[in-house]
Amino acid sequence: MKVGLVIYGDLNTLSGGYLYDRKLVEYLRNQGDEVEVISLPWRNYLRHGTDNISLALKNRLRRLRADVLLQDELNHPSLFLLNRQLRKVVAFPLVSIVHHLRCMEEHPRILRWFYRQIERVYLNSVDGFICNSQTTLQTVREVVKSQKAALVATPGGDGLEVSPNEKIVAYSQKPQVRLIFVGNWIPRKGLHILIEALQGLLDLDWRLYVVGRTNLLPSYEQKIRRMIESGGLSQRVEITGAVSDEELVKRWQTADVLVVPSQYEGFGIVYLEAMRFGVIPIGGQSGAAHEIIQSGINGFLVPPNSSADLRDTLRKILSDPDLMNRIKKAARVRYEQFPTWQSSMASVRKFLVTQFLQ
Template sequence: MHIALVIYGSLDQTSGGYLYDRKLVEYLQKRGDTVTILSLPGRSYGASILQNWKASAFDYGQFDLVIQDELLHPSLFWANRLYQAGPPMLALVHHLRVSESHPAFLMPLYRWIERSFLSSVDGFIFNSSATLLSVQRVFPNNRPYVIARPAGNFPKLNRAGTTQGQGGLDILFVGNIIERKGLHTLIQALIDLEQKGHSPVRTLMVVGDSSVDPTYARRVDRLAKQLPPGRVQCMGKVDDERLLSLYQSSQILAVPSQHEGFGIVYLEAMGLGLVPLASRDGGAVELIDDGVNGFLVSPGDYARIAEIIARLGTDPVLLQRMAKASVEKARSFPDWDESMEGIYRFIHDLVGDSGGGKSR
């Protein structure tokens, strides 16, 4: 089968969504399908809307199936309406823009555009049950779908070996340096602990691209300067070997995002014996049993984050017990091949049932 995958930019970008897309392409090719990448340049939201004219020139007729990363919804919501015939189109949904925090006056526009895109496709590939529910809230429908949860990039441990380093906790943050990921909330929690005079934290290591939102990156830098020198160490983008080393030297992964469709980084860290601290808004609830193998916090609740860090920093037995539970939970999740096989069967059944044509 010949499949088109529509994305922004190239597949080698460093985010969980692009990792998922790469794994999907690799698996489909391994199973004998041909995958062609159709790309649009990444732009601001307003400029992306203007790219509908460019997307309308894509020749979908040469493909048996078109998969569109939902990230492109502003560039495709109108262009998709122009295709009255042709192969089935699926949306690959990592998370919705309307699940994020934006200025209130813009939300009706974002919701209308996103709903228009979702209603223009024939079915869905979801990375979590939480993402499925998010779509149903925006666009209630009974179109075919599959849920294929991600896996991590590193082999899972057979047992946890996490112990607190001498001198305090080493906490790891992994994600692009953008407001949605909540790094400012995490640093504010460390400031709160420092001001109370009993911080158990030795270092916060920050891995991620700071060029995505330079204004926000400067805001985070100003916050970090309120902590003792060296407390926050910004590593920038790192390769897999370096990231694995940072996982292995840390005890806690803290990424208190506003929302995550799934959160590959949580699963990855859990498989390596870290205790995750994540947002309760989104797919992390499918991974983390609050207080058992990690912690879930409300977006922006730095006081609760500080409380959790203080507790883990003073109770090494609890830290070790939760690290072990974290590994056990991660090992219960499928690997990439198992998840991608679910997508492979779904799309082949869909194309067979539709006779190669659109079903909506």
């Protein structure tokens, strides 16, 4: 099978969506399929729209030798009009990989309406969807109002290489609880909400490790650093930046609680990854995190943008070692109920073959 994949920038970009695309490319190539990655340059949203009138891009895609063309839905502003032209001149189907819709993120109402219109046109221009969660598929169905071929293939939580003798480490009554935030520094991930919540927990013994790219939005980075300093947290928050997979494994193995109170997640790979190591995940209620976390059983969900609710949840966990130990063990059990990357990507390949190539 010959496959094309349209993305922005580098396939090795650090994010859950790019990890999903990367795992799919890796699996397809291991099955003997040919995969050509078509990388479009990163620009702002409006400038991406000019790709729709790019003769160079149109000709490149038209000349593509493929049985199917996959498109990361993130690229919708570059393709929402171009796809209609492509369908007239190519024989291969267009299939969108949808991690989450931009119109579901927190934006001013008029912007969300605008994004929804563009995404509606784009989603109607493809032949099928690969979604990372039932929540994502539901939002797609609500926007498109049609029954195109679709598959839900959830990400795996086993992307990091760990020694075969890995095991959950029960909470050991140690006085200091290790909190961890893993994610890029963008407002949607809710790091500012976490920092604000921690300012009200200085009476408890904890330490926060912040893992992820810091420099995507310089103004947001400055805001976070100011909050840490002004809140008296400088001695209790360690900023590591982006780390290697080996270092991330070490961080997971010593962490107790993951806190990523996102405004919205199309799935939330980081929560599942935490559960693999028996780390309690705290996520946001909006989006698909509820498909992973059963709040109060194997993790906790908090309302988005509520530092007060997050503070109360953290105080509850930090003040009750027995509760922490119980939730940590339940988190590991929950992880084992999800498919591996291998099995999920196998289902994607089967979907492509049976739906579009037979």
